[in-house]
Amino acid sequence: MNTTFENTLPIFNFSLQDLPGEVWLPVHGSEDFALISQFGRVKRIPRHFTSLIGDNRYYGERIYQPTVKTYTTFKSGGYRYHLCCTISAERTHRVFNVAKMVYFLFNKPFPMDDIDYKIIPVNGKDLDIRPDNLELIFVKDPKIDILRIKPTYSLDAKLRIFNKMEYSKELIYRLGVISCYSVHGDRICTFKNITKASQLTHLSVTDIENAIIKPFLLVHGCYWRSGKDGKINTSLMELKQQQEENQRRGVQLTQFDLSGNPINYYYSIAEAAKDNGISETEILNCLHDRQQVAAYSFWKKGYHETSIPGI
Known part of the structure; x- marks a missing residue:
């Protein structure tokens, strides 16, 4: 980073x-x-x-x-x-x-x-x-x-x-000149349009579109942008990748109050345990149904926006 x-x-x-x-x-x-x-x-x-x-x-x-x-x-x-x-x-x-x-x-x-x-x-x-x-x-x-x-x-x-709106795809194709960049932000090549880029790189048009729409996405080791800037700032890309890596390493959790309403979300058991002043074992026991409540809360894996039955 x-x-x-x-x-x-x-x-x-x-x-x-x-x-x-x-x-x-x-x-x-x-x-x-x-x-x-x-x-x-x-x-x-x-x-x-x-x-x-x-x-x-x-x-x-x-x-x-x-x-x-x-x-x-x-x-x-x-x-x-x-x-x-x-x-x-x-x-x-x-x-x-x-x-x-x-x-x-x-x-x-x-x-x-x-x-x-x-x-x-x-x-x-x-x-x-x-x-x-x-x-x-x-x-x-x-x-x-x-x-x-x-x-x-x-x-x-x-x-x-x-994408259900009729003009969305049309607008994407009208982006015109596009460029691909290295992971360090240096421009590698510029293409007249998405179709030409697809023909020369053998990447699908959909993959290139997704890379333009989602600036953090790497496609075959390259970033893609509309226009032909000589260099792009990859600092935010590194930050985003670090955030996603932290999320992949942990277990996403939802914390519920005793009424069953979601009150907090965590990307790891360690983070949840530290923030609530309890041990990781207590949360693990709740996730594996060995105990019902930890820190006066219910716990479930994943991201949940709806309530669950409470006490």
Whole structure:
């Protein structure tokens, strides 16, 4: 992973020590649970929590790790990044766009739930979310980008839905010139269009389309982009690959409260055990039906958004 790249972005600084000039404000809608600074760092507020059975638990201060997400803008044939943060508290689970929250609190309020409002970086760097680099725009065109479908859908789900629209494939083919790049971001070759690239490389058109739509995807050891830039930044690719590798190494878990409602999600048993102050064995016992409850919670493998029978 590119350590130098991460060190230049405050959002990847997970130290509890304040950065120079850092100001913290309550997260809108989660004022009792989290703070956010003008650098996009989100911090959990220490608190005591009483479970449904009367047990008192303590959640200490911590910096939340953001999730880097990507989406395709079919209008321009490009792609964009944005940061999301997940807050789990008081039997609730909330995901919000970090750049929107920074603009709302440090620039001016706007209807954050209205998907016609977009936040874009002035300098073109999507992860530079300082307030003075953010611009609010109003976009009414429902074809402007793939996020118009539903923000909570996964990228694959969005693509399946979007591909049902007649103009989606046509727009992809109109991308024109495309290029392939090495894992280090150096341009290897440029092609007149996708069809020509398929003929010369013996890759299927579908594989190349998927690589353009999903910028983190390697096809036969190469990245693919529309246009003919001499070099692309692969730092985010390395970060995404590291996140996916961490997910593959662990066991994805869903934590439920005693009423059966999902309250948290983890990518490994070790992470879940550390965050809840219990041993990994207790969670394993729950997963293998050797015990029912650990940390006053139910546990199941996988990602579950629906409730289960509670006590």
